[in-house]
Amino acid sequence: MKRERSMQLWERARKVIPGGVNSPVRAFKAVGGNPIFIARGEGPYVFDADGNRFIDYVCSWGALFFGHAFPPVVQAVADAAKRGTSFGAPTEVEIELAEMVQRFFPSMELVRFVNSGTEATASAIRLARGATRRPKILKCAGCYHGSVDSLLVTAGSGVATLGIPDTAGIPNSIAAETIVVPYNDVAALEKAFTCFGSEIAGFIVEPVAGNMGLVPPKEGYLVRARELTAEAGALLIFDEVISGFRIGAGGAQEWYGIQPDLTCLGKILGGGLPVGAYGGRKELMEFLAPVGPVYQAGTLAGNPISMAAGIAMLRAIQSQKEQLYPELEQRGHLLADGLRDIFAKARIPACVSQLGSLLTVFFTAGPVWNYEDAKLSSTVRYATFFHAMLSRGVALPPSQFECWFISFAHDERVIKQTLEAAHHAVRELVERG
Numbered sequence: 001m002k003r004e005r006s007m008q009l010w011e012r013a014r015k016v017i018p019g020g021v022n023s024p025v026r027a028f029k030a031v032g033g034n035p036i037f038i039a040r041g042e043g044p045y046v047f048d049a050d051g052n053r054f055i056d057y058v059c060s061w062g063a064l065f066f067g068h069a070f071p072p073v074v075q076a077v078a079d080a081a082k083r084g085t086s087f088g089a090p091t092e093v094e095i096e097l098a099e100m101v102q103r104f105f106p107s108m109e110l111v112r113f114v115n116s117g118t119e120a121t122a123s124a125i126r127l128a129r130g131a132t133r134r135p136k137i138l139k140c141a142g143c144y145h146g147s148v149d150s151l152l153v154t155a156g157s158g159v160a161t162l163g164i165p166d167t168a169g170i171p172n173s174i175a176a177e178t179i180v181v182p183y184n185d186v187a188a189l190e191k192a193f194t195c196f197g198s199e200i201a202g203f204i205v206e207p208v209a210g211n212m213g214l215v216p217p218k219e220g221y222l223v224r225a226r227e228l229t230a231e232a233g234a235l236l237i238f239d240e241v242i243s244g245f246r247i248g249a250g251g252a253q254e255w256y257g258i259q260p261d262l263t264c265l266g267k268i269l270g271g272g273l274p275v276g277a278y279g280g281r282k283e284l285m286e287f288l289a290p291v292g293p294v295y296q297a298g299t300l301a302g303n304p305i306s307m308a309a310g311i312a313m314l315r316a317i318q319s320q321k322e323q324l325y326p327e328l329e330q331r332g333h334l335l336a337d338g339l340r341d342i343f344a345k346a347r348i349p350a351c352v353s354q355l356g357s358l359l360t361v362f363f364t365a366g367p368v369w370n371y372e373d374a375k376l377s378s379t380v381r382y383a384t385f386f387h388a389m390l391s392r393g394v395a396l397p398p399s400q401f402e403c404w405f406i407s408f409a410h411d412e413r414v415i416k417q418t419l420e421a422a423h424h425a426v427r428e429l430v431e432r433g
């Protein structure tokens with residue numbers, strides 16, 4: 001497989017962009033080697049700068065629910081651009097998309113649009129702090145909520161500990177306002193509320209965790225989270241940036257029947273354009289300026305091109321949802337069962353986690369219920385598998401701790417081709433032991 005052009009672009013990129021990328025995971029550091037530079041995408045495929053075609057399971061980290069260059073989104077964006085790209089003034093399309101979001105997510109009585117998932121979570125926790133007048137945020141180890149100071153915080157050594165910064169650039173004083181508990185651990189959650197209850201503004205959680213690889217919630221976990229937050233007068237914030245519109249049309253909250261106080265959305269909502277949103281009960285959202293005292297703003301927030309893309313995306317979901325989700329679940333099963341079979345036959349310890357169109361192969365015997373479990377995976381094996389698949393025309397996420405995203409363009413034929421590639425790729429794992 002030719003890689004010259006990608007290599008040249010990689011050299012050139014590093015002269016002008018830190019590490020050559022605008023978001024770290026793209027640099028392949030977790031799997032080694034050099035990133036491929038993408039020239040275009042179509043349906044389930046991406047084509048790199050050397051003209052190689054790959055079945056793509058990154059799908060812009062989940063944003064592309066119908067695959068690349070989805071015609072209704074492309075058309076909507078082109079039409080909107082002709083009318084003007086941004087006004088910095090209210091437009092009708094913002095109302096239209098907000099009304100659609102509200103129909104999918106009835107808990108979001110009022111919705112504020114921003115430009116990314118990160119902005120949505122950062123704004124939601126500011127709102128939680130402003131509305132409750134409390135300083136602390138509770139989060140789970142291994143849940144990622146974007147590049148937000150208070151949320152880029154890792155656990156200390158105890159069960160419910162004050163956070164320590166995950167990265168340089170975050171003062172300890174900020175991290176100390178974040179409490180970190182293991183995911184799926186009711187006892188740790190109870191302990192956190194016992195120790196810090198009156199100081200906790202909100203518990204932010206991925207109701208289906210997707211950033212330590214796919215880890216679904218244990219039965220009863222989200223119910224208990226709802227009870228504990230309510231008892232403590234803290235807000236339950238569902239970060240549905242991945243799970244929104246993906247686990248089902250109404251996200252994880254509909255799937256599991258839990259109503260959070262605030263919800264954060266992104267990815268699919270923008271149809272591949274930069275859109276995030278957060279929303280919740282009216283009286284809570286009205287703490288936001290210009291009605292209330294919590295300030296949050298954005299020059300390009302709700303711009304007509306992003307809104308048009310989101311409307312096209314949600315219309316497509318709305319019109320096909322009866323068929324879309326069962327079909328995706330079936331394809332997810334086909335891929336997961338096929339992979340389980342391949343690894344079992346090759347005697348490679350692997351735990352394949354799948355829910356609808358999300359999937360992760362953990363290279364550990366499992367089960368994986370939290371970040372500590374996920375970290376038992378062999379990242380070396382993942383890297384070998386990743387490259388073996390890439391050289392066979394399948395682009396997986398360049399890290400063990402991510403989800404594979406199946407789009408509606410990944411039909412049965414594409415899934416079977418993926419399994420065929422995996423069948424051959426696994427030999428490299430066996431050879432390396």
Ligand code: PLP
Pocket residue numbers: 061116117118119121144145146147206210211239240241242266267276
């Ligand atoms: N929340 C979750 C659950 C995410 O997976 C991500 C990104 O991967 C974010 C928030 C941040 O979104 P963005 O990258 O659009 O800022």
